Amino acid sequence: MTTVRDATIKLLRAFGMNMIFGNPGSTELPMFRNFPADFRYILGLQESVVLGMADGYAQATRNAALVNLHSSAGMGHALGNLFTAFKNQTPLVVTAGQQARSILPYEPFLFADRPTEFPRPFVKWACEPARAQDVPAAIARAYYVAMEPPCGPTFVSVPVDDWDQPCDPIEPRRIAAINPGDPVMLAEAAEALAAASRPAFVVGAGVARDDGWDEVIALAERHTAAVWVAPMSARNSFPEDHPLFAGFLMAGREAIVKSLTGHDLILVLGGPMSLYHVEGFGPHVPEGAKVIQIVDNHAQAAWSPTGTAIIAHARLALRTLMAGPSPVSRAMPKARAPVPELDGRVMTSAYLLQQIARHRPAGSVIVEEAPSSRGAMHDHLPIIDRDGFYTCASGGLGHGLPAAIGVALARPTDKIIAVLGDGSSMYAIQGLWSAAQLGLPISFVVVKNGRYEALNSFGRIFGLQETVGTQLPDIDFCALARGQGIKARRAMNAQELDEALTASFSASSPTLVEAVVD
Structure with a gap:
């Protein structure tokens, strides 16, 4: 007989999710009956730590990590780092225990009231399956949704008595979620880039998430473009010792405009440019500058205050831009001033x-x-x-x-x-x-x-x-x-x-x- 647990473990193995990050509670224990030898449980002493560990692991492997939390109490402890994982666009499948279905009408001790609402809005999808037999399918869907750009956390609440119930096994599926970008808009972007007299790139975390390191360096060198890091970027997307590296944009409207003044084309790659931390006034970009941004997050494209937006996988879009027209002749951007060496007389x-x-x-x-x-x-x-x-x-x-x-x-x-x-x-x-x-x-x-x-x-x-x-x-x-x-x-x-x-x-x-x- 195949149980819900058997079917789920088989799925997790197929997805390459054999490392479980958790801090177990009573309603999660049956999930780990006969824990398989090829799986590893990573224990954290508090749920926010658990979720942070899983976030770092998922980012570094570029595959969703599995997080196991305890009912509402554990989810509550983890919410701060769940918010961070959502902003990081980290693929996570978060599960939490729920009390047995037969006693839910009596509001039992340590149950989760409205469990799918609690982690919102910081999960892409949430579910407590209607039947025990639906748990493996729910976890499979949670994985597919977590891995679909823009990646992010998903959530499944599982009643404690579901794991030992019989169910039919389900087979993992392959889903191609990478978006190469609209070819017409990318061709227009390539033409605009080639014609610009003084282009600038603004690179965000999406370039790193999509492993576009080599491609963005090659495109910047081809177009002799100054490369800035987007405000508050959570990853590195361009070598900071490169001659074309221009520096870091501050998270303020006026500061961004000042830094980018003089550029006639601003190509934003893999992240928002107009991310503000303080109130500002005036224009969002320098006068006369054209903005084209390529991001994998439709929400970022929608709230950006200016410019053309193309939803695409950064690495694939960069390769398309590389195949565009040859650029006009340009001078090298002014090099960054060297930073004076500190002597250590004061420990700053x-x-x-x-x-x-x-x-x-x-x-x-x-x-x-x-x-x-x-x-x-x-x-x-x-x-x-x-x-x-x-x-x-x-x-x-x-x-x-x-x-x-x-x-x-x-x-x-x-x-x-x-x-x-x-x-x-x-x-x-x-x-x-x-x-x-x-x-x-x-x-x-x-x-x-x-x-x-x-x-x-x-x-x-x-x-x-x-x-x-x-x-x-x-x-x-x-x-x-x-x-x-x-x-x-x-x-x-x-x-x-x-x-x-x-x-x-x-x-x-x-x-x-x-x-x-x-």
């Missing part, structure tokens, strides 16, 4: 990031959640390798630490360096336990400034004389790490920092560096 976050860049192993991957240090990172820690950077697209905290664990699971031969603010770290500090138990050689580097500095910066924008609730005294990150099985060192000056980073980056087990900065 900028100096810390400079030293990370100096000591990091070749090919290492940066996972970042240090919002107040992002500008310094842009200047002092260039990302130069394909798929070399991950951060959260939502602005929510608590994603970076567990995401680094997920990326490390997906890329076991690469050194993963998690650059974390002290405030950000405390949202998911129990993730260190999972890293220790898994033996992953991650370097956790905590930028300890003793406050929520990003909020202090925004307080100045709003004219606040004092920003309340932003001080974080008396947190001992070394003690927190050692208490969870991780070796840790504190660095309070340049010499201690170099020694701590060198030891951490060469370690074969997880380590933490607490860098105390001014």
